[in-house]
Amino acid sequence: MGLRYGTGAEVLRDLDFRLSKGGFYFLTGPSGAGKTSLLKLLYLAQRPTRGRISLFGEDLTGAARDAMPQYRRRIGVVFQDFRLIRHLSAFDNVALPLRISGASEEEVEGPVREMLAWVGLADRASARPPTLSGGEQQRVAIARAVINRPELLVADEPTGNVDADMAKRLLHLFTSLNRLGTTVVVATHDVGLISATPGAQMIRLETGSVQDPTGSLRNPPGRQPGTPS
């Protein structure tokens, strides 16, 4: 598939890869290589301008607009700029995916408190994002992304604003989710994070193309024909 914005040159071209269900992937590459654009395709904020994209075993290339929310609810996203709603408390930001999915307030309260405690923000539940530090905002964003136990977690530089200890905790959270079956894609420049995750696969993007010299991304080992990817 390929992607261009407006009439400009393609920012992603001739991408052809599969993510195995339950896999853990690091997306790397120099600035401007198209990592954020690729993530946007993965979390369905963009459609490819050519080619096909399938998620959860469904071809979503021409999927109706009204069908997209049900797929987006199965995806957790950690944005590079956090994208927290400024006038909502940390609690309400984290609770948002549950509420959008139709959970009642009783179903929201416990999991959100637990998640905030997990990311070390139990006592900051009622704080609004502008009063939180960059690292705290990042943790709220991560809590929001994982609160729904997504099938696919997409994170753009999720540890860019946290200290080493918190980065380790967050990575542990990602790997725990991964063990529960969540497919994780993390865009990062953090070599330490990559080396601390044995078994993770690398997707390297350069000038809009995936470098896949061994072909393992195009044809993941052990993948059966027809298996959802």
Next chain:
Amino acid sequence: MFAWLFTSPSERRLLGTRPLKGPTPWVIAIMTFAIMIVAAAGLALADTAARVAAGAEARFSVQIPDGERNLGQVLQVVRSSAGVTNVVAVSESEMRKTLERWLGPAGASADLPVPALITFSVRPGVDLHAVEQRVGAAAPGAKLVAHRDLLGPLLRSLQALQWIALALVVLLGGACAAAVVLAARGALDTHRFTIDVMHGIGATDVQVTHLFQRKIAIDALAGSLIGAAAAALVLVLLAASSSFAGELMGGATLGTADLIILAAIPLALTALATWVARAAVLATLRTAL
């Protein structure tokens, strides 16, 4: 159907702005005020026209060109005609007094030929031709005039004014809808970030729309009630000022049905604003991915 009105506190917090803030309620209040005043005027005109038309329908006049001379004889003929009621004679002197109000002393001048008048009502089925013939025999040159023919131009003018009032109500309603569309688009721009985040997390267009729909419904209801209250106050003051209203509108009144129509205007405007807001927000959201 109206579940969107009863959102939870957490949903209400999503927009971060309280209803009744900003210019929307006041724009709707002004529109409601104008619509209610114009509608009340139109309904009062309709009432006046109906009463004038009903009064004129069976009412006739006999004009006697040579004034008082044959008045008594013609009066006798008209009174004795079958099916004729409420016969009133207007003598030449009374006519001159009336004319003096309009023409000044010239109205009393003997040089001004003034007919005598007899007005009367008829029951249904009366043979007017026979009445006319008898009158003509009693006073050659006497003329029978149907009031509905005399009042035709006035009734047509009143009807035209009613249509103008209706057109104004429709135009003001359209302007109100346009104002709501602008307000909805403004609100969407203001909350673009929140909407993007909600969409990214899996919110449907309908979920997002409900937030705006509720806010605009509350703004519209509050605005239209304020406008309706102001209009009601003005109408009550007008009605209380009987000399003014009486002279201006010929004692026009608003009946129960008219009051029900006026009371429905704020509710109709609220429903219109809510529907327009929903359509505008959904249409705008559909332009996103």
